Amino acid sequence: xxxxxxxxxxxxxxxxxxxxxxxxxxxxxxxxxxxxxxxxxxxxxxxxxxxxxxxxxxxxxxxxxxxxxxxxxxxxxxxxxxxxxxxxxxxxxxxxx
Amino acid sequence: xxxxxxxxxxxxxxxxxxxxxxxxxxxxxxxxxxxxxxxxxxxxxxxxxxxxxxxxxxxxxxxxxxxxxxxxxxxxxxxxxxxxxxxxxxxxxxxxxxxxxxxxxxxxxxxxxxxxxxxxxxxxxxxxxxxxxxxxxxxxxxxxxxxxxxxxxxxxxxxxxxxxxxxxxxxxxxxxxxxxxxxxxxxxxxxxxxxxxxxxxxxxxxxxxxxxxxxxxxxxxxxxxxxxxxxxxxxxxxxxxxxxxxxxxxxxxxxxxxxxxxxxxxxxxxxxxxxxxxxxxxxxxxxxxxxxxxxxxxxxxxxxxxxxxxxxxxxxxxxxxxxxxxxxxxxxxxxxxxxxxxxxxxxxxxxxxxxxxxxxxxxxxxxxxxxxxxxxxx
Numbered sequence: 001x002x003x004x005x006x007x008x009x010x011x012x013x014x015x016x017x018x019x020x021x022x023x024x025x026x027x028x029x030x031x032x033x034x035x036x037x038x039x040x041x042x043x044x045x046x047x048x049x050x051x052x053x054x055x056x057x058x059x060x061x062x063x064x065x066x067x068x069x070x071x072x073x074x075x076x077x078x079x080x081x082x083x084x085x086x087x088x089x090x091x092x093x094x095x096x097x
Numbered sequence: 098x099x100x101x102x103x104x105x106x107x108x109x110x111x112x113x114x115x116x117x118x119x120x121x122x123x124x125x126x127x128x129x130x131x132x133x134x135x136x137x138x139x140x141x142x143x144x145x146x147x148x149x150x151x152x153x154x155x156x157x158x159x160x161x162x163x164x165x166x167x168x169x170x171x172x173x174x175x176x177x178x179x180x181x182x183x184x185x186x187x188x189x190x191x192x193x194x195x196x197x198x199x200x201x202x203x204x205x206x207x208x209x210x211x212x213x214x215x216x217x218x219x220x221x222x223x224x225x226x227x228x229x230x231x232x233x234x235x236x237x238x239x240x241x242x243x244x245x246x247x248x249x250x251x252x253x254x255x256x257x258x259x260x261x262x263x264x265x266x267x268x269x270x271x272x273x274x275x276x277x278x279x280x281x282x283x284x285x286x287x288x289x290x291x292x293x294x295x296x297x298x299x300x301x302x303x304x305x306x307x308x309x310x311x312x313x314x315x316x317x318x319x320x321x322x323x324x325x326x327x328x329x330x331x332x333x334x335x336x337x338x339x340x341x342x343x344x345x346x347x348x349x350x351x352x353x354x355x356x357x358x359x360x361x362x363x364x365x366x367x368x369x370x371x372x373x374x375x376x377x378x379x380x381x382x383x384x385x386x387x388x389x390x391x392x393x394x395x396x397x398x399x400x401x402x403x404x405x406x407x408x409x410x411x412x413x414x415x416x417x418x419x420x421x422x423x424x425x426x427x428x429x430x431x432x433x434x435x436x437x438x439x440x441x442x443x444x445x446x447x448x449x450x451x452x453x454x455x456x457x458x459x460x461x462x463x464x465x466x467x468x469x470x471x472x473x474x475x
Contacts, residue, residue, distance in 0.1 A: 031267070034135045037142070037248040045328050045394055076395035077369050081328055085389025087371075087378035 010058070011051035013044020021055055025062045032056055032070050042073065045081050098266055101292045103127035104445055105284050107271050107307055108299035110141035111247070111431055112423045114254035114265075115438025116297055116445075118175075121261035125446045128263045129293075131286060133270040137251035139301040141431055143399025145324055145354060145475070147337050147346060148432040149186045149242040150211045153202055154470040156408065156456065157429070158209040160436050163452065165241055167435035177253035179245050180349045185336040186242035187224060189233035189384060199237045202472075206239075213239035225335045227385045233340065244337065244346050247431060254438075274310035282419065295445050297421045302400040304424035311417050315410060316462055317425055320403050321364045322475050323373040324356035325396040327388075334385070343380040344474050353391065355381065356475055369396040401428040401475070406467035411437060411457040412444055421445060422459060428473055 005019040016039055024039040032055065041055055042048030056070045104120060106113040109132025117130045132138070148168055150161035167174075168181045190196045199215060206213045214237070221236040222228050255265055266288060273285035274296065284291040298307045308315045329351030337346040338355075345355020357380055359373045374396065382389045404410060404425035414420045423441050426433060440450040461467060 031135055033138065034267075037137070038252060045392070047395060074397075076397050078393065078395070081392035081394045083389065084327065084378045084391055084393050085382060087374040087393070088382050088389060089375055089379050 010054045011041030011044065013046050013050075014041055016041040016051070018058060021058050022062060025059055030059070030063055032059055033073055035059060036073055047076065047079075048073070098129065098264060098269075098288055098291070100290065102129045102264075103293065104129075104295040104297065105282070105291055105293040106130045106297040106299055107284075108132065108139070108301055108303070109136040109251075109255075109265065109267060110139050110299065110301055111137075111250060111254065111434035112301075112437055112441075113297070113299035114251060114258060115434045116299060116423060116441045117263045117265070118254050118258040118261070119438040119442030120446060121258055121263050123442060123446045125442070126262040128258075129291065130258070130263060130265045131269045131271055131284070132265070132267045133303070135267050136255055136265070137248055139303070140399050140402070140426075141247050141251060141301070141434075143324070143397060144247055144431045145344060145346070145356060146244045146247050146348065146431065147186070147242070147344065148181075148244055149239070149337070151186055151188065151202070151206060151213050151237065151239050151242060151472065152470060153205070153472045154408070154468055155205075155209055156468050157470055158206055158211055160433060160452070160454070161429075162210055164433055164436040165243070167439070168243065168245060171245070171250070171253070171435060175253035175257045177249065177256060179250040179253045181243060181245040182349060183241050183243040184346060185224065185238060185240040187221060187336040187338055188237040189221070189338065189340040190235050190237065191233045191340070193234065196235045199235070203237060211239060211241075213237060225338065225385075227333060227387055228338075229384055229386050232384045238336075242337065244348065246349065250431075250434070271307065274307065276311065276417065280418065295419045295421065297423060297441060297445065299423040301424065301430065302402055304402060304422070308422070311414075311420055313414055313417060313420070313459070315422070315425060315459070316405055317402050320362045320401040321367060321398055322356060322362070322401055322428070323359055323369060323377075323396060323398045324354065325374070325377060326394050327353040328392045328394050330391065338384060339474055340380070340384055342475055343377070343384075345381060352394070353388065357381075358475055367398045367400070369398055401426075402430075403427045405462065407470040407473050408457060408468040409433065409437070410459045411440065411454050412450075412459070414459055427470075428475055
């Protein structure tokens with residue numbers, strides 16, 4: 001465990017550190033799908049665009065695999081968060097409500 | 098993985114893991130759970146996370162009443178916070194006919210120990226201050242209904258089962274099942290063969306295919322259901338809200354999660370669609386207008402494994418001794434998980450469950466003894 005790992009945030013939406021990801025890997029969450037759901041990164045408003053590849057690299061390094069051996073999670077729509085009002089028929093989105 | 102177990106459970110969702118945990122707790126420890134992908138990757142991890150006892154059929158009311166009692170203590174039981182919260186379910190009824198029917202449902206539920214009640218618009222507004230009271234006539238409320246976090250529940254059961262000696266194998270696909278002359282089973286998996294005395298089929302959407310390997314025809318269809326999650330917000334919503342097919346709640350992490358029905362139930366794909374979003378958004382904002390400004394973060398889909406009477410198949414198969422079913426929940430598998438875990442473990446370990454669930458047996462279809470349930474949401 002290093003101080004850098006504890007202080008380095010991998011997932012900025014959910015405040016998950018590199019150390020927390022490494023801990024979860026060493027607890028046995030050695031596939032990216034389970035790791036993400038256990039350590040709870042990649043689930044915030046950026047939808048993992050910042051952290052999923054970082055986590056995949058950490059996972060590859062910690063388990064002696066290459067990146068292409070790591071299955072990445074399904075990308076879910078929308079690409080960026082959109083106000084629900086945008087989808088209501090005949091209405092305009094209203095961020096202030 | 099060993100080459101022999103007393104019991105092999107196919108499916109690493111809440112059903113399979115709860116059954117494994119309950120078996121091990123009873124000292125029945127030579128158990129393996131086989132999951133073809135990762136734990137919770139099927140219907141469990143895709144579900145809306147609601148837990149309710151407000152059903153219309155007596156059988157589901159009784160089982161879910163027991164399940165809710167178990168959910169209340171589940172974090173302590175498993176030694177892991179599964180984030181159960183009795184947030185209550187608030188059904189909104191918008192026609193006099195539906196209100197009348199709700200009154201009958203409530204009387205029936207009360208008779209079976211589920212103390213739901215009809216409330217007026219003002220009380221509904223006190224329970225959920227964000228409600229648009231013009232969008233319904235009356236509410237139906239039960240404060241012991243609630244929610245839990247599916248992946249934390251999966252983790253809790255899996256960790257507890259492993260501590261008790263259960264082998265849990267992921268990315269292990271079962272492609273063939275055979276009975277042997279010695280009244281055991283050979284389970285052919287991508288990690289090798291296993292001999293076992295008992296097989297539990299808890300494979301969710303894969304259950305029909307697993308049963309077919311032993312010549313058992315489970316009469317299921319898969320209905321695709323879509324769902325979405327918003328950005329996390331401070332707690333504001335309160336209960337699970339239900340209006341017709343629409344439902345949503347706010348999780349302990351702050352995301353609003355919910356869905357509604359869509360006309361692509363029979364689709365063979367499991368893709369998210371724009372049509373679902375417009376329907377969901379229109380219905381959701383009608384009852385809680387301030388949702389319009391909340392950002393939708395992601396959407397996904399999963400399957401309801403629907404049986405002819407919207408009740409699961411639980412218990413042994415007469416024609417194949419040692420082959421047990423825990424599937425066909427028709428959208429209610431997550432909430433039933435704890436009680437199914439206990440009752441199926443009792444079937445396998447003791448031959449008899451502590452609550453009579455004989456009428457949930459597969460044989461009801463051949464005999465034409467279907468059960469009754471009208472309250473399927475989504």
